[in-house]
Amino acid sequence: MSETLLLPNMEFAAPATRERLEAVAETLRENGMLAMVAADRDEARKLVLEQLPNGAHVHQGASVTLDAIGVTEEIEQSGRYDAVRPKLYALDRETQMDEIRRLGVSPDYMLSSAHAVTEDGSLVVASASASQIGPLASGAGHVIFAIGSQKIVPDLATALRRIEEYTFPLEDERAQAAYGMHSALNQILVIHAARPGRIAVILIDEALGF
Numbered sequence: 001m002s003e004t005l006l007l008p009n010m011e012f013a014a015p016a017t018r019e020r021l022e023a024v025a026e027t028l029r030e031n032g033m034l035a036m037v038a039a040d041r042d043e044a045r046k047l048v049l050e051q052l053p054n055g056a057h058v059h060q061g062a063s064v065t066l067d068a069i070g071v072t073e074e075i076e077q078s079g080r081y082d083a084v085r086p087k088l089y090a091l092d093r094e095t096q097m098d099e100i101r102r103l104g105v106s107p108d109y110m111l112s113s114a115h116a117v118t119e120d121g122s123l124v125v126a127s128a129s130a131s132q133i134g135p136l137a138s139g140a141g142h143v144i145f146a147i148g149s150q151k152i153v154p155d156l157a158t159a160l161r162r163i164e165e166y167t168f169p170l171e172d173e174r175a176q177a178a179y180g181m182h183s184a185l186n187q188i189l190v191i192h193a194a195r196p197g198r199i200a201v202i203l204i205d206e207a208l209g210f
Helices: 018-030 041-050 064-069 071-077 086-089 099-107 131-140 155-180
Strands: 034-037 055-062 109-112 117-118 123-127 142-148 187-191 199-204
Touching: 018 034, 018 199, 034 041, 041 071, 041 142, 041 199, 055 071, 055 086, 064 071, 064 142, 071 086, 086 099, 099 131, 109 131, 117 155, 123 131, 123 155, 131 187, 155 187
Parallel strands: 034 199, 055 109, 109 142, 142 199
Antiparallel strands: 117 123, 123 187
């Protein structure tokens, strides 16, 4: 991991138009996903929470987008859900790693954002720890993505470039502030399609997260 200050390529910060969001949502539906377009962060929060029954067993990875729309606070502080992440934080990483691994891998609902969405309907997620990759790929019963409009890209090659040139510098800065350590691009998940009913995607007509 480099100690050099990385500057994000602001080409990837521009929000998509509503028309482009609607077109990508239709393509996601063709790929087996439930896809909705939210007008703003408030509607996005409402749409995410509508997918969750009271008492649902819910997990999420670290997500600036989920924090920004108020979902993290609702899941972990409202008392209406069986939130996984606070349980993980309460376990000892020196002596309880097996329990941490088992608890985090197969929630009923996994919440996340994505770092890019292609116009042909693929979701792209990068990770340093890879802890969210397993649940997103297959472990979770249901997956819900909340994704800001600036993450729409033409194709997979551009998605990978967005992650390297824009997402990673910002996440590296966040990780140093939050954890005192650098981030890394260790694993990348690409979801091209899904079995119907498992994955829901809320595209937000607002630039949120990175």
